[in-house]
Amino acid sequence: MYAYGRNVLKEILNAKYSIKKVYFTNSKNIDSELKKLIKKVSELGISHIFLDNEKLEELVETTKHQGVIIDIGREFNYADLNVLNSVDHEPLIVILDQISDPHNFGAVIRSAVASGVDAIIIPKNNSVEVTSTVIKVSAGQIFKLPIIKVTNLSRTIDELKKKNIWVYSADMKGTPYYELDMTYGTCIVMGNEGKGVRENVKKHSDGIVSIPMNNNVDSLNVSVSCGIILFEAKKQRDIRSK
Amino acid sequence: MYAYGRNVLKEILNAKYSIKKVYFTNSKNIDSELKKLIKKVSELGISHIFLDNEKLEELVETTKHQGVIIDIGREFNYADLNVLNSVDHEPLIVILDQISDPHNFGAVIRSAVASGVDAIIIPKNNSVEVTSTVIKVSAGQIFKLPIIKVTNLSRTIDELKKKNIWVYSADMKGTPYYELDMTYGTCIVMGNEGKGVRENVKKHSDGIVSIPMNNNVDSLNVSVSCGIILFEAKKQRDIRSK
Structure with missing residues (x-):
């Protein structure tokens, strides 16, 4: 399932929750916050690719992805x-x-x-x-x-x-x-x-x-x-x- | 502007807020709550008509109207x-x-x-x-x-x-x-x-x-x-x- 948004990615990284892949926007005009996130994901060796904003929108059916979509695997990890x-x-x-x-x-x-x-x-x-x-x-x-x-x-x-x-x-x-x-x-x-x-x-x-x-x-x-x-x-x- | 929903109509009536017109569903299968509301609006002499559910949906761009749409005039009545x-x-x-x-x-x-x-x-x-x-x-x-x-x-x-x-x-x-x-x-x-x-x-x-x-x-x-x-x-x- 997909999660999206910058703060969401930050919290997933903080929690060391398992990430399958991150999709970033391939837009040329990106701000320093997004650059830092890409650098961090890269340094952690997490699989990531860059896509058109339209592709990102298709993945999560919303425009509110802020250039970041995170694939966290098949299902959310419920506890018991x-x-x-x-x-x-x-x-x-x-x-x-x-x-x-x-x-x-x-x-x-x-x-x-x-x-x-x-x-x-x-x-x-x-x-x-x-x-x-x-x-x-x-x-x-x-x-x-x-x-x-x-x-x-x-x-x-x-x-x-x-x-x-x-x-x-x-x-x-x-x-x-x-x-x-x-x-x-x-x-x-x-x-x-x-x-x-x-x-x-x-x-x-x-x-x-x-x-x-x-x-x-x-x-x-x-x-x-x-x-x-x-x-x-x-x-x-x-x-x-x- | 339009308001919609049964509790909303009840509160508008309780508040004696001015109503231009009420649009009810013309569906044959209506429950007793809706019947009571139609009766009350009728007794109060408030202008009302009956429309297809599709027409109601078009008016308020949602399916959540519960068979009741209230026209409360051009703008909401702000206070000072x-x-x-x-x-x-x-x-x-x-x-x-x-x-x-x-x-x-x-x-x-x-x-x-x-x-x-x-x-x-x-x-x-x-x-x-x-x-x-x-x-x-x-x-x-x-x-x-x-x-x-x-x-x-x-x-x-x-x-x-x-x-x-x-x-x-x-x-x-x-x-x-x-x-x-x-x-x-x-x-x-x-x-x-x-x-x-x-x-x-x-x-x-x-x-x-x-x-x-x-x-x-x-x-x-x-x-x-x-x-x-x-x-x-x-x-x-x-x-x-x-």
């Missing part, structure tokens, strides 16, 4: 639940229950990395996957964070609970997010853009977390809600560790 | 700064300095209404305007909130400061958002998706507000950042008024 065994602090985890919009997924990843989340879990079915768009919208931050794909979310939640992780589903009429103590092992479940968290997933959770709202608004954009809750968790953890 | 004179509490205001993405603008509007913001201010030039997409992404919440368009943001900031409103630009290396007292009259300036808040706009502000981040992330999606800061303000105000 065992990665949590190496976490040496109280884990902070996000479950996305059937999110459908790649922009929301990408924005959640960016917020998750910035707030110290240890992993994002998505279900195998009826969920957006990691695509070129998701990677771009995450600003390449996805390469800093394990993305775990599971068959059965309810079973996964039970496993998390066994690891002493408290699982809260985001919905209306629950505990205000700032009244939860999220310095303990915490997992936040965010639901689909239209339907919210599924009933049986909610049933398996330890509780419901809510964002109190004015003016009869009943929901926010899912990436916004997720960011508000995660940064409350980060704040609590920063203050606790001072 | 005087609307702030009728605010009877410490104002909470958002300035969007040259935001370019309609999805971000729509998501900010939704968060702003839900967090009790009194007005959003945008500059006349180099800014996304209110479009059909913005209205849809706001889930129709835009009709609950004055959107003010101004010629010169720096001058507007000076006027806000004269009204005892504290103006903070969002950027790196400023005061953590949760250390600001936002129970006073507060205005948060959010910058363009790529470039952030312009230098001269920052210079006119009272200070810089930041979201501390882990893992060398230097920014979040602008609607997420804005949501995090606004809901901190709402929390402070809710706690203060208890």
